[in-house]
Every structure is written in C-alpha cells, then in structure tokens.
Amino acid sequence: MPKFAALPCALAALVAPAAHAAPPPEWLVVQAGTLLDRPGEKPRGKTTLLVRDGAIVAVKDGIVGASAFDGAPADAAVLDLSTRFVLPGLIDSHVHLTSDKAGVEGQLQRVARNPPFFAYEAAVNARKTLAAGFTTVRNLGDADGVTLALRDAIADGKVPGPRIVDAGNAISTTAGHMDPTLGFRDDLHEALDTHDNVCDGADACRKAVRTQVARGVDVIKIATTAGVNSIIAAGLGQQMFDDEARAIVETAHLYKKKVAVHAHGADGIAVALRAGADSIEHGTLIDDESIALFKKTGAYYVPTLSTVNGYKERLAKNPEAYVGAVREKIEWRIGITGKALEKAVKAGVKIAFGTDAGVSLHGRNADEFELMVAYGMTNAQAIAAATVNAADLLGVGADTGTLEVGKRADLIAVDGDPLKEITVLKNVQVVVKQGRIEKRPAAR
Numbered sequence: 271m272p273k274f275a276a277l278p279c280a281l282a283a284l285v286a287p288a289a290h291a292a293p294p295p296e297w298l299v300v301q302a303g304t305l306l307d308r309p310g311e312k313p314r315g316k317t318t319l320l321v322r323d324g325a326i327v328a329v330k331d332g333i334v335g336a337s338a339f340d341g342a343p344a345d346a347a348v349l350d351l352s353t354r355f356v357l358p359g360l361i362d363s364h365v366h367l368t369s370d371k372a373g374v375e376g377q378l379q380r381v382a383r384n385p386p387f388f389a390y391e392a393a394v395n396a397r398k399t400l401a402a403g404f405t406t407v408r409n410l411g412d413a414d415g416v417t418l419a420l421r422d423a424i425a426d427g428k429v430p431g432p433r434i435v436d437a438g439n440a441i442s443t444t445a446g447h448m449d450p451t452l453g454f455r456d457d458l459h460e461a462l463d464t465h466d467n468v469c470d471g472a473d474a475c476r477k478a479v480r481t482q483v484a485r486g487v488d489v490i491k492i493a494t495t496a497g498v499n500s501i502i503a504a505g506l507g508q509q510m511f512d513d514e515a516r517a518i519v520e521t522a523h524l525y526k527k528k529v530a531v532h533a534h535g536a537d538g539i540a541v542a543l544r545a546g547a548d549s550i551e552h553g554t555l556i557d558d559e560s561i562a563l564f565k566k567t568g569a570y571y572v573p574t575l576s577t578v579n580g581y582k583e584r585l586a587k588n589p590e591a592y593v594g595a596v597r598e599k600i601e602w603r604i605g606i607t608g609k610a611l612e613k614a615v616k617a618g619v620k621i622a623f624g625t626d627a628g629v630s631l632h633g634r635n636a637d638e639f640e641l642m643v644a645y646g647m648t649n650a651q652a653i654a655a656a657t658v659n660a661a662d663l664l665g666v667g668a669d670t671g672t673l674e675v676g677k678r679a680d681l682i683a684v685d686g687d688p689l690k691e692i693t694v695l696k697n698v699q700v701v702v703k704q705g706r707i708e709k710r711p712a713a714r
Contacts, residue, residue, distance in 0.1 A: 297322055297346035298705055300681065301333045302356035306689070307673040309358065310654040313689070316352065321679040324705035329675060349707060351683045351700060357653065358673050359405030359680030359703060360695070361660035362635050363572050364530075364551055366628030367392040367399070367409050367417050367434075385414040392416050396424065396431030398633030401709055403682040403698035406433040408624070408664050410491045410530055410551070411440040413467070418486060430708060435664045437530065438487035439467040441478045441518060443510050447497035447532055472517035479521040489664075490522040490529045495538030498577070498599045506554070506599065507535035515545040528665060530572075536560055543567055549663055551624065552577075554603065556610040564619040570663045572624035573611045575641035578604050580630035608645035615646040622663040623656035636695045639688075649692045679705040 298321040305317040320328040320339045336346035368388040409417045421434035469475040494510040531542040534554040543563035549570040584591040625638045642652040661671025670680045683700035701709035
C-alpha cells in the first residue's frame, strides 16, 4: 500500500458532524455576572456583551436583553452567565497536538505509527484543549504537516478545536534537539530524517526557514540548546552557533514570521536573544545576562512548567518510562523547575503562558496556572500571561486576548473568582469561540 494511501480515511474522520459545521447564530447576547474584559485591570461587575457574526459589537453594564441594544433582534440567542465569572478565552503558547506520548513509549510510537494515526490524535487533542477553555494555541513542532492541515480545517469550521498558530517542522542542527534520528540505529536514519528541518551553517539554516515558510507556517520554531527529552547525552547547553541562529531569525523576520526558541542553557538563551528571537521556551537556566537581554529586546519568556507534571505522572506509572541520560536530565529538570520564573517575574520580564502540552497531558493545560502562581506570579499576572500577553506574542492581539468591541467573541466562564483562587480555571464551565458556544454550562 502506498505510504499515504490511508490518509483520506484519516482526513474524513476529522470532519465534524453537520451540526458543528453550521454557521454560528448571527446574534448572541452574553450576560456575565462578573466580566474580566481586560486582564491586568480591575474586572467589571454584571455586564452584557452583544455578539454579531462572531465579533463583539457592544458592551453594556448590567444584565440586559437584546432589546437594550439598538438594532439587535428581539429573538437573539441569550447565554445566561449571570452567576459566573467571564474572561477572555485562554491561550496556550506552546503545545504539541499530535501526541501525549513521551520517553520510550514516544520513541516506539514514532516508528510504529503513520501520519493518519497522528491526524486522529491531533484532532482529539484539539477538542480536549478547546473544552479546557483554550480558544487559541501555538503548536510548536510537527514533522508531517498534520497540524497545518488541522489548523485550516478548524478555521474552515470543519472540525472543532482552538485557533492554531503553527510552526510546522521545528529547526535544529545535526544532533540537536529536533534531529529526528536521535536515539535510533544508523540504518533507520534515512527513513526517519525529514530532510527539511536539520541545518548546519548559516546558508543551510536560511534554507530550512524558507522551506517551512513555503509550507505555510505561521511561526518558526528552533532549538539553540539540547533538550531534556533529546535521546543523547549531550547536556543542555548551546548547540547552535551565533551565525546559524542569526541567519534563522533574520530570514524568518524577512518573511514576517516570529521565532520561538527552545533553550535551556544560559549560553543558548543568550545566542537566541542576541539574534532577535521573539520568545524563549523553557529558559531553565536564565541568568543575569539573560534577564538583561530579555529587557533589552522585549522578548517573551514562556516557562512551560507543566512538563514536570508529565514527567512525574509517567514515572509514577512506569519507573522505566525514561532511561539513561534522558532520565538524568528529567530528574534535574524536576528539581530546578520554577527558579527561572521567579527570577524573570522579579525582573519584570514579559511572560506568556505555555505548557508544552504533549509532554504534559492535553486538556490539563490549566494546571500551569497553579505552578506559575507557586513560583512568583500573582493570579492576575498569570491570567494576563494566558490572554493579553500570549495574544501579543502570537500576533493575534487585534482579534483576541481581551473582550472589547471589534474583537472576536472568544470567552470562557467559571464558577468562582480566578483572581482569588486560580485553580477554578481547571474547571471551565462554558467556552465560546468566535461567537459559537462550544461548551455549554452544566445544569445546576
């Protein structure tokens, strides 16, 4: 059977029921008990939003009906959230939708499964993520183009899921974190190598960026250091030269694409920030030079603290889930997690919410809030990181991140006040994405 013979079946399975494909109501009245319309500022009390064709067209104080708005039809649909706390849809700046597997299990999955399988996985994980209240995500790495296709299917209303900002295949050097041959025997390398994401030297790195741009990516993802999950005993320090990192960032920016950088060691963080990177992912060993460069360049820090949850849960189930050098790096990562965030918060570095879901479980994205607060952020800062800050980083701030006239009606509702108790965000009751009610309140 040809390699992609089963792909049409997988794509067909992604198509949602006809009811989901129907256009959203032209008008929707959303009645909020408390409205955090601009995270980082004081919430409003009882407030009513008027939505037309997926966008917010009016905001009024108090709980009112459609008749209070000029031009709105009397029979407009009403979403009564008058006893709930309403805030913008959440944004996760770092996910991997194609899998929840890692360690030895993840390595086996890479050779045992094909692209149609990962298409199903990505669709399921997208639904979990949306149900958890995340209406936008940035997917940072997928070699087979699965999430690029899913991004477009979601945007066309064919399947449910969050808006996806996608990086395509992440770029690294040979033996770097995203080298697909790491950990596999030599005779398998040709089959595993995607031939488009590994670059050595500035010219090759420019071409790697252009290859991803040609695929239609929204953002470029690179690695300037080794990774915790890299199946190689090469530490966590710098693995990309200055001229390579600079070539990647300059080429990406030439095409108006932002650059997200996987980096743990301080040397690799500095290389990326000096090159003009837009965000540092993980940033485990941030030092004083890193802080100064963050402040100088205005880059965002995306802490991805939730990875430790994934590590701990897998090891609890199977002590051999990670072996050798990977297990050693994971133990180190668990012990040091949160220290870099504490430094960044005290220094006033810009922070955007990101989980690395895929290492941790999809649908559990809101677990990150509790960790962010435990390591130095206020509840308000953590919520802003997952709304206005993340929207700015992803370049979607004109559409989402706040609930204002002219923006998309991306919102969630919870029972309780997340400004007082951050864990209420783990139990989102209602999700509205671009005016469509994706998750309805449970009967009470």
